[in-house]
Amino acid sequence: MLRHIVMWTLKRPEDAAKVKALLDSCKGLVPGMHEFDVGIKTEGLEANCDVVLVSTFESKDALAAYIPHPHHQGVVAQIREMAATRHVVDYNV
Template sequence: MIKHIVMWKLKNPGDAAKFKAQLDSCKGLVPGMREFEAAVRTEGLEANVDVVLVSAFDDRAALQAYLEHPVHVEVSGVLGGLRESRTVLDYET
């Protein structure tokens, strides 16, 4: 299984709910996607980022299919303009 974790710091933290809604439109896009959870920072709890995505895929091929899926590509283009920075970690379990 491949875990795919992405974290974003937004230019305007007030856009977090809109950002998450766009991410949520990618849930279930490809076979082999096991987990998909997008979340925004919780006021009063420690956070260095505004939005996080924790997802899991059966294998590298499923992750690659997700990354290349037209909906994901479109959403990434929209979200790119809202972010200040992006951090990603993919790892096998």
């Protein structure tokens, strides 16, 4: 299993709900995607980023199928326009 975590700081934090909706549209996009959770910063709780994606894939091959998927790439292009920073960590679980 492979965990894929991506965190974004947005140019306009008020766009967080829009980014979440875009990411949620990628849920179940490819076989081998087991978990897919998108969270946005909650007022009053500690956060260094505005949006986080925590996903789990069956294998490196499943993640490799997700990354170039045309729908995912369309979402990436839209989020790239709204993001100030992006951080990613992939690791075995």
